[in-house]
Amino acid sequence: MGHWLDFIGVTVLLMNLMALSSSRIKSCVRIVAAQGALIGCIPVIKYFPCVAPVTVIFPLTNIILKGVVFPWLLLRALRAANIRKEVEPIGGYPFSLLMGVAIFVLSYWVISRVSGPGQPASVLNAAVSFATFFTGAYIIVSRMKAITQVIGYLMLENGIYLFGLVYLKEQSLLVEMSILLDIFVAVFVMGIAIFHISREFDHIDTEKLSQLKDIMATGQDL
């Protein structure tokens, strides 16, 4: 069984790298959705013979939300905002890919050093969860479009969820549900916000958004 967990871990890692090296936002959305769904499958595999509300309802909600609802919301926002490609990040996509690998190496080192809350179920998956978390953070800081930053945010959450799965003996239904609800609301709001921003300003490039300043506040700088 540990073998399967390792396979899922490596697949999640490869999805990180794919999301980092892809310039099409649509495929990024799909990759992160698939990643979320895949991580959602872990508890099902982990507790396979045992059927209880915690091991069935919660993973199912998770898989449906991350694998179906979020991509649907994001793809709708993409269509509404009429964007397809991300702007070239600093250093280009090959550099991003190498950064992804560097992040994984770093997280492996960190995981081997840190004495966490108990022994992780799989060191590889613990490292992958860290790497997913940091890759999400890296996507947020390196990409220009608001919608890609939402994708980074989702990936970051995937990392946190995987981390919980690896370290905790069992999920606390209440905590996980409240996190999921938070994320759901966040993605929902961001989907709407992106649509409105793009309708007002014809783009969702955050580089340009940061130039919006209050004339009174900045004074003669303008």
Add this chain to the structure above:
Amino acid sequence: MMKTEIAQFALSLIISPFLFGVVNRTKAIFAGRRGAPFLQLYYDIFKLLKKSAVYSTTTTPVFIAAPIISLGAVIVALSLVPFAGYRSLVSFENDLILFIYMLALSRFFIVIAALDTGSSFEGMGASREVQFAVFAEPALFLSLVALARAAGQMSVSDIFSRSAFSLWSSYGPMVFLVLGAFFIVFLAENSRIPVDDPNTHLELTMIHEVMVLDHGGIDLAYTLYAAAIKFWLLGSLLIGVFFGPQTFGWGIDCVIFVVSMVVLACIVGIVESTFARLRLLKVPHFLIVALALSVVAVILTLR
């Protein structure tokens, strides 16, 4: 005991040009043509061996020596790779390093001969070859290191003849990553389609072909043969991952191995017919994928 190893070595020396025929036939079938005979490369090599080479006045002895050195280096590398899960002709502790260096030496001499012609056209090809080698070589090396770490062996022959097959159960994900990296490196090093197009003679797209443009006669025969052996060499690494220690007895194992090499050649032909060549600027990105896979594979063996 030594007899089988010499027989395997001779067999791979003889069969390797045949694979190019398979690739070309597959491509021809996809294009709806009848295609050249399977043995076309043998005819070409024998025809060229009978001819003498023409040397330009700008070239130095380096240009004359390069094809034979490059062929020699590739043959030395070939003697280190196992055949069908059996021990290779030559093997010693840490010959992994020699293997990588022999491939690098072969490339170095092809490149330096291209520069030696003084043609800017060939210089361009040499520059591209070296640029892509920067990514392909570490990827190959790190993949081999990952296998070596997992197997606990530092000789190419030991990795593949003793333990490559058993790694599937203990290091499954790692072997998948290594296979991916090997395949990309295999396509790139043999100047196959996503990276280079062996058919074109357009300056925009050539990498390997442009470097050997000024070789003629017997030198061209050496170069063609070296390319065929390199194809066999890297292909047998890729196939070797699937082959364990002796399974059905020598004869049957060899037949299975050769058949899987032919299947690999067919796959290359299919890739060549269905994929488009990448833009030159995108090629490093493709190769970095191989590099990333191999780095992750090495990390996975650290546990």
